[in-house]
Amino acid sequence: MASTIYRLITIVSLLSLIHCAYSAAQHRFYLRLTEQPFVSLPADVVAQTVISLVALIYGTSFLANPFQYIKKDQHHDRTCDEALNCPSFITFDNRAKAMSPEFAMLRTLKQQQRLRQNSSRSTHSGRVSEAIHSSESTDSQE
Amino acid sequence: MSEKSSKAEKKNDECYNTVAITNNVEALEFGRTCQSCAAGMAAGILGLTGFHGFILYFISVGIQALIWNVKAQGNWLSYFPERNSFTWSHGNGLLTFVLLWVFFYGMVHVY
Numbered sequence: 001m002a003s004t005i006y007r008l009i010t011i012v013s014l015l016s017l018i019h020c021a022y023s024a025a026q027h028r029f030y031l032r033l034t035e036q037p038f039v040s041l042p043a044d045v046v047a048q049t050v051i052s053l054v055a056l057i058y059g060t061s062f063l064a065n066p067f068q069y070i071k072k073d074q075h076h077d078r079t080c081d082e083a084l085n086c087p088s089f090i091t092f093d094n095r096a097k098a099m100s101p102e103f104a105m106l107r108t109l110k111q112q113q114r115l116r117q118n119s120s121r122s123t124h125s126g127r128v129s130e131a132i133h134s135s136e137s138t139d140s141q142e
Numbered sequence: 143m144s145e146k147s148s149k150a151e152k153k154n155d156e157c158y159n160t161v162a163i164t165n166n167v168e169a170l171e172f173g174r175t176c177q178s179c180a181a182g183m184a185a186g187i188l189g190l191t192g193f194h195g196f197i198l199y200f201i202s203v204g205i206q207a208l209i210w211n212v213k214a215q216g217n218w219l220s221y222f223p224e225r226n227s228f229t230w231s232h233g234n235g236l237l238t239f240v241l242l243w244v245f246f247y248g249m250v251h252v253y
Contacts, residue, residue: 013180017180017183017184017187020187021183021186021187021246021249021250024187024188024189024250024251025249025250025251028250028251038251041188041189045187046188049184049187049188050184052184053180053181053183053184053202054205056176056180057173057176057177057180057181057202057205057206057209058209060172060173060176060177060180061173061176061177061206061209061210061213062209062213063172064168064169064170064172064173065165065166065168065169065172066169066213067165067166067169067213067214067221068159068161068162068165068166068221069159069162069220069221070158070159070162070163070166070220070221070222070223071157071158071159071220
């Protein structure tokens with residue numbers, strides 16, 4: 001995509017430079033026909049030539065191969081420990097996590113949650129047993 | 143302290159990638175050739191004679207060095223082992239420049 005833009009710049013500026021050459025030649029031809037002396041080119045031709053020269057240099061120098069880094073190691077000030085570090089083998093889910101102070105807090109939270117669940121289950125079952133008992137009692141009354 | 147000194151010693155022995163250096167030098171050669179072609183065409187069209195043409199050539203060399211520094215994003219030393227963006231392959235460039243200068247001067251102003 002980028003190289004297309006630079007190719008376009010190069011082609012357009014080259015065509016513009018050739019157009020400048022053509023118009024300068026025509027100017028000389030006109031001067032020769034009207035028998036006037038040649039002093040200098042018209043300013044618009046000079047301006048177009050200079051602008052297309054700069055654009056051609058710009059386009060061709062970006063059309064060339066992109067520069068590559070020449071140093072083999074970009075981080076040549078690192079130590080062996082940093083260079084040979086393999087982070088994919090680090091596991092954080094081991095038993096040493098129990099030593100963390102956050103782990104104790106998490107455990108108490110979990111225990112509280114479990115207690116609450118147990119209590120709610122027990123109340124639920126108690127209600128069911130009460131209902132069963134009441135139905136039995138009504139049966140016995142009849 | 144000893145670790146720091148060993149780090150400083152390591153910084154001195156840099157090894158360069160030869161393929162990348164060749165690639166960069168080829169890019170410089172291509173750019174210099176195209177730049178001298180363009181400068182020769184412009185000098186011929188403008189009808190410059192004598193030293194004025196060479197002045198135009200060296201102005202275009204300055205523009206080319208500026209554009210190369212833009213292309214290298216300011217850190218020339220990570221792409222080239224030496225710090226010279228001006229003095230690359232001027233023999234080749236001047237020969238190409240004179241060839242196209244004379245050709246375009248003849249085509250535009252003489253015939």
